[in-house]
Amino acid sequence: MYFQQPELLYALFLLVIPLIVHLFRLRKFQKEDFTNVKFLKKVIQETRKSSRLKKYLILITRLLLLTCLILAFAQPYIPASDKALQESRTLIYLDNSFSMQAGNDQADNFKNAQNQLLENLEGTNLALFTNTDEYFDRSAAELKAEIQDLELTGKQMSFREINLKAENYFNSKTNELNDLILISDFQRSMDLPAELNNKYFNYHFIQHESREINNASLDSAFIENTSPENILLKIIASSNNLSEEPVTISVYDGETLLGRNTVQFSEEKTTEVEFRLQNNKIDKGRIEIEDSGLSYDNQLFFNINENPKIQVIIVSAKETDFLNRIYTEPEFETYNFNPNQIDFNRLNSANLIILNEIEQLPTSLINNLSKVKENGASVIIIPSEDAQGYARLLNSFGFSAFSEKVNAERLITGISFDHPLLENVFEDRVENFEYPKVLSSHNLSSSNTILSYQDGRAFLAGGDSVYLFSAALNQANSNFKNSPLIVPVFYQIGLASLKENQLYYLTDEEHQIDIPVDLEKDQVLHIVEGETDIIPQQQNYNKRVEISTGNIDLQAGNYNISNNSSIVGNISFNFPRTESDLSYTDLSNIDGIKVYNSVEEYFSESNAASQIVSLWKWFVIFALIFLAIEMLLIKFLK
Incomplete structure (x- = not known):
């Protein structure tokens, strides 16, 4: 038994007062002499015994009366469990992923969970979160209003993410009894561990099982x-x-x-x-x-979409037939220029620029290349055999200058199959093939090697849209032109210089998408569909805009890319298919949790554990009973 006002129990010490009054004779008696007391002796003894019994009974009833009154004011109660003794907080995770569309014939699992929460949610110190939203420290009425507006989403939280969010919520609380309620179908993709234990809260799992369906x-x-x-x-x-x-x-x-x-x-x-x-x-x-x-x-x-042609500019004083045979219609549109006769307007709008064995790099070309690179173009540098005057250009692109020249035959034996440029290009990782070779080359230090010599030095290095060869590719110096490697390498570089739009993108991933459009400085692109109008994060380059979908919450569907109400492209999004498997976790194999069949079952048990039986009324009744007994004793007991 517990008391809401335990300090009032000190009043029990006042019970000493009636004890003092009854047990000590504070009144002095006067003796009277009678001539014959022998006759009265027996009557006097019987009267004294009766009076003493009455006094003790009255003393006991008064003590019990006062005790009951004191206990009643102290407000005693009996808790149903330890949970009733402490203030606790409840955090609810409601799974609103698409797999909750499964259910029974009456309604899907998500609707059932919504309805059960609306019917049973009550109390204070409640909070709720879903895969997309948080509703912390709300009253039951506020939560019910939020729950009614919840919708299904393509996002799904793993158990690790759910647990981390709960730990962050409960970690700042001083309560010892906190409950985390998970309402879900608990697909295997949630990745539940085999045992759960947490010092901040207890786990309560409510699993909505579905009838077996073919999906x-x-x-x-x-x-x-x-x-x-x-x-x-x-x-x-x-x-x-x-x-x-x-x-x-x-x-x-x-x-x-x-x-x-x-x-x-x-x-x-x-x-x-x-x-x-x-x-x-x-x-x-x-x-x-x-x-x-x-x-x-x-x-x-x-x-x-109609993909625009990739603009390729080849600057060379030597033959470029091998490049022109690779960059052909309809994917590419190729232009050839002599180093001293460059159309810089076309150069500035190019997607790919190839410098092929230029003996002396003009200063104007170096300056323009840096600007074109900042606008998103890719650059391929094939040095001349002497490679004089390349240091400034290489340094501007983050490469170190060529070191000593090697006038010896070197075989090209290494292929970095995991490099983004060659990823998914080769069906098999061939280790033994007819190695191409170079007769003279330069030592190049780079950590981003694509093709390498037998000594591990880089033959082709690339990164951040700039690709650098360490040897000239003319027929007199190398047979790389006749190698089967030349087409995939140059072709992949060409395709990577302009990101082609995919058929669709997934809503749970971040994408950088190129839109071929020439915008003014004060113009921006919009993603539009019906009443949805979103301005994504974007970077304006020369004749193209790169938009990022990292911070956008989009639904599955087809969208227009617009500029001042003019449609300049289209883009599509789809939800990931991770929810379609419909394979569930067996919760009976997990230790440290308590499983319920419904929300109603949990709240019924939780409310029962929180009940407090108040006893003060009973003590008031007992006090009245003892008062009545005392009055009867005084009146009728002689």
Whole structure:
């Protein structure tokens, strides 16, 4: 038993007063002499015994009366558990990821969780967070208003992120009893550990289990190959279960049907389907699959823009046929200039500039190259055999100057397959091939080597859109032109000089996207769709703008890129497909948690543990009873 006013218990010491009054005779008696007291002796003895009993009974009832009154004012109570004795805080994580669309026939898991919270949420010191929002230190009424407006999202927090957020919330609190409630379907992608223990809070898991459903999803799409007339669009679809029922996949541009096909998942859970489409611009592409499972993964948005030609400028006093054969139509538009006859207007608008064995670099060219590099262009430097006067240019691009010249044959044997330039270029990592060679070269110190000699020195180094060879590539000095390496190296550098827009981008990743448009200094690009109008972070280069999607919260769909209400491009976003697997964690194998079947079950148990039985009314009743007993004793007991 506990007391709300324990300091009043000191009044129990006052019970000594009635003891003193009753047990000590404070009144003096006067003796009277009688002639014959023998007759009265027996009566006097009996009267004294009766009076003494009455006094003791009255003493006991008064002591009990006062004790009950004192205890009643001290407000005694009995708690249902230790939780009722301390102020506790409750933090709720509500999973609003797309996998919560699964459920039973009446409603999906997310709607069920919402309704149960609205019906059972009560009390103070409550907080709630989802995969996208936080609602800390709110009253129950405020939380209910926020919960009604929650929507599903493509983002999902891992358990580590959930735990870290809870630790940050409870760490500043001094309460010993804090509860973290997780309401989710607990997919395996949440990555729950096998044992949980935390000094700041207790874990309470509410798992919303779903009936077994077949969910087919559109996972990805890409262009397999293109021709001037057609493009081959390949789509990858998957299912969480094998099914004999065929599934229909359709491709649209807006409301125009471009193609339709059926697939089955009878043998594999993943399948591919191809659509041969006309090589035309598709602004509002949409792929749909007919499926009764989760709805978020039944659509895949995409667009196919008209990619501008990559502007290539070759500055050389020697033959450049090998470069002109690589940079051809329709991907590239190539211009050749003599070092002393350069069109700097065209140079400043180029995407790729190649300096091929220039004996003397003009100062005007060096100055313009630095400016063009700042505007986002890529530069390839192929030095002359003597390489005189290159130090200033190399230093401006972050390279050290060439060291001593090596007049000896060197084989090019090393390929950095993991370099971003060569990533996904080679099917196999070939270690033994017909090595190209150079007869004379320069020693180049670089930590970003792409191709190297047998001694480990760099033959080709590159970084930050600048690529530097350490040897001349003319036929007299090297047979690299005849090597199978020359085409992928130069071709990949050319493609990387202008980022081609993908069919679509994922909403949970940060992307840098090039928009080929020439903007004035006071103009900005907008991402627009319906009532959505967002100004992304962007960098204006010469005849292109690079936009970043890092700080933008976008929904899946097709968007326009606009400049002053004029559409200059299109872009598409899709949610990641991590929620489509529908495989769940078995919570019974995790130690340190308590599992509930519903929100109602948790709050019912929590409220029961927080109950306090107040006893002061009972003590008031007992005091009245003892008062009545005392009055009866005084009146009727002789």
